[in-house]
Every structure is written in structure tokens, then in C-alpha cells.
Amino acid sequence: MDEARIARRGVGPRLWLAGGWLLLALLAAIFAPLIAPQDPLAQDLMLERLPPFWLDGTEPGYWLGTDSLGRDLLSRLIFGGRIAFIVAFAAALAACLVGSALGLIAGYFGGWADRIISRVVDIWMAFPPVLFAILLVAVLGTGLSSVIIAIAVIDWTRFCRVIRAEAMGQSRMDYVENARIAGYGRIGIMLREVLPNVVPSIVALLSLEMGIAVIVEAILSFVNLSISTDDPTWGGIIAEGRLSIHQAWWVLVFPLITLILTVLSFSQFGEALKARFDPVLR
């Protein structure tokens, strides 16, 4: 009982800090047109490279300064969050569904199903992921859906491997054998007995994968392979900031901080959620 309470206390701040940042970023992204102080695409060469608000020579309404075309950095980060979150949710969910389902089948049924699925995963993982992503987007053509498909196609193996191992471990437990003796069908046992025990891992992985999807999306937009160059993306802003690092460091630093905080929050949030979900750890 005491141990449980200590564990819960340890979970608290992590869950709230990470969840808080994610909620803030998510709300900002959803209500971007209402919140963003400026039009993220409006250029004004009179206002180029304004520094953030605490430095000299700022202009009111441009909190984090402007880039080399005079576009408001804060507004661009907020709008960039939209793409980041759409990709994070859609791609991670798709990868999760495919990977977890195959992993569960491989782990629970074993035998031929396991052999086939595991070999496919092995072959899949032999491809370097980022190159694979770039290749996929090059083939599919740039665009939001291509990015989402590319990330899902690459990262389902992450779910598949972990969930397979977990399902395999659970399937050896006596309670699964007991369910067999009672006369439950195999698929029923897989879904009703085994699946609930791997859900905590699925949740943790899902959150982690969202962070990874945000990074991959940033990488793709960094190399200009994500969506159309007009829409602001975090990776795109970082790419631009890199060019003007000596004149305007903030154009590089703020999107980096945003990216790191978001990715870190996703992984921490996942871990904390797992601890909450797992009845044994709870």
C-alpha cells in the first residue's frame, strides 16, 4: 500500500508537467487563428529580424521576433504545431493499430504466424528509417498524407516487436491456460485476457511514437520533403533559422526548444500513463 502511494507520488509531477505542456501546445494549435498575434505568412521587409521581446529594437505584437522575411516567429510556431500534432496523432495511431495487432497475433499464436510476422519485421528494420522515409515521400509525393503514411509504414515494427514480446510472455501465464481449460476460444482469449495486459505498453509506446512522429516530420520538412513550403512547419522554420543563425539566433532556437519540449513531453507522458494504467504498478 505504501509502495503504491510512493509510486503514485513519483508519477504526479511528470504526468502534470508533460501533460500540461502538451495540452497547451495542442490548444494553441487547434485555436491557432484566434491565438496567433500575426498572420504567419505575412511578410514585411520593414520588420525583418526583429529580436524577441526582452531585447532592444522590438516591435509590440512580435513576442518572439521575426525571421529574415519579417514573418512573426510565434505565429509561425503556433501554426506549425497544427501540422506537428496532426502528423503525430494520425501517424502514431496508424502505426500503433497495425503494429500492435500483428504483434499480438505473433506473440499469442506463435508458430507459423509468429515466424512470418517476425521475419517481415526483421527485413523491415534493416532499412535505415530516415532514408526510408525520405524515399517513401519522394515516391508518394510531398503532402500531409504522404508524411503520415511514410511514418506509419516505417514505425509499425516498433509496436510489433514490443507487443509481440509482451503478448508472448503473457500467453505463457497460467491464467491463459486456465481460460483454455474453461473452454474459451483462442481469439476470445487473445482479446479478453491477453490484450488488457499489454494495453499499458501500447499506451506508453503510442505516446513515445507521437514524439518520434513529430521529429520525423521535422526532419522531412527540414529537407523540404514534408508539405508545401508555404505552410509553416517546425522543421521548416529550423531550416530557415539555420541560414540566419549569426544575424537572428532566435529563429533557430525557439523552434528547437518547442520541438524538444514536445518530444520530451510525449515520452514522459507515455511513461507516466503506463504507470497509471498498469494495475500492478498502480
Next chain:
Amino acid sequence: MSAACLDIRSLSAVLPNGQRVLRSVSLSVQPGEVRALVGESGAGKTMIGKAVLGVLPSSVRIVEGDMLLEGEDLGQLQPKARRTLIGARTALIPQDPLTALNPSRRIGPQMTDRLVRILGWSGERADKRIRQLLDEVQIRDPERVLKSYPHELSGGMRQRVLIAAAFAAEPRLIVADEPTTALDVTVQKQILRLIAQLQRDHGTAILFVTHDLGVVAKISQKVSVLYAGKVVEEADTADLFAAPQHPYTRALMAATPRYTDPLASLKPVDEAVLAGLAAEIATADQAWRQRHG
């Protein structure tokens, strides 16, 4: 005489490498009777239990013999019918109560589920039945237990829950697979007494797998002594303890530790006895190979 509750006739099973793990095992359990199955680890006791319940590992193959559950030949049934029959008429009290309950589901639904889904009872009836059984295994606060997750209960509590669950569906036969081995010594006794009590009250036949002759003496009416997958002696429990016939049985009894002088009383099984057993098994295997080519 009515049909035996369980009748195993000359059951043989092999591993993929051709090694026999069960050697023409025959045994029967009459309705309402407790038969103990003793032997050292690796003798195939658990294997017999698993064979009866239809959960042998896929690597073990039954090559000969019949298993009759209340007169119905399990080998003749379609897999689905066999599952249904086994599910309705048998239950398992497992060895390790720590892994035998699903960790992510509360005890209550986990126990009622089987009655509702397999036997088609109403939720209300199942709930009433479960509470009655929890009372019989002397769980004093059923409300709390039903709402608990398995990890919130002690090992002894979990084994009580599993015993209650095993008896709940009124099976004809329960396979108890070393049900006290994983428990604390002080709890072992209580659990054993509970199983004996419920067995008498419900008139359930039990195939009781154990390596502990003390347990055999307390709970069973009949015994089969198993060595290397072969029944070497079978007798009424009282007769076995009064006059063990097979040298191996005598050696097993001599190897039981006594509280008064635990170290001196622990005698390993004699070399001559083991040699005799090896010869016995070799003869049996040879006869078997001749019959099967």
C-alpha cells in the same frame, strides 16, 4: 459399477525426438474419489493432468491410449466438442496462484465470467454462486476481495479464490496440480484442509498431483506412484503406507524428512533401486517398440 469419472487407458506420449514421456499410463478416478499422483519432478505427473485437460504443450504428442471423461472418449470427439466437454466438467487448481489469475482484471468479473459465458448462467446467479463459494473457502470480506485486483491479495488468498473458482461450476473432476507447493508452509496446511473440506461437501473427484507423500496420506484414497512417465505402483492409500510393494515406493518413503532428525532421515534413493527402475523401463520400452515397429 457406474462409469469412472476419469479413465486413462495405456496413455503414451512422445517428444519430437521420439523420447517417451508417458509410458502406457493407466489410471482411473471414481466419482467423488481423490487419487493422488506422486513422483519426483520430471516424472510426468503434471503432463498427465495437462493431457486430461487438453492443454498439453504442442511439442508433446499422444501416440497411444484413450482418455474417458465420464465414459466419453475424449479422443473420439471433435476439438470443439472436446473443449466444451472439458470446460463444463473439469477445472484446474493450479500450482502457482500468482500467475493463475489475470492481473489486469478484478477478481469478481474474472470469477463470474466463466459461469456466465461458458455455462450460460445469468449474472445474478453467477454472482450469488461466487459469494457462496467465497464463504466456503472462508474468505470473510467477499466485497473487498471481489473488487480487488489479484496483486492486492496474498498468495494464500489467491489460492482460496482459485479453489472457489474451480468448485464454482460444479465440475465432476478437478485436477489439482501441486496446489500447495508455491505457498508458505503455514498456509499449505489450511489450503489442504480447505480442498479436502470442499471435496467432501461437493463430492467432486480430484486428481491430486503432488510430490509430497505427507499430503498424499492426508487427502487421498488412492495413489499412483509415477517414475519416468510409468506407473510403478498403484494402491489404496492406506495399503500403500502400510505395505509399499515396489522398492521405489519404499525408497520414496524412506526419503521423507522427519522433524525429529531432518538430516539423518533424508536418504537418497538407493542405487540398486534406480538400476532396477532403469531395467524395468528399458524392458517396457522394448516391448513397446516391438509392438509399434
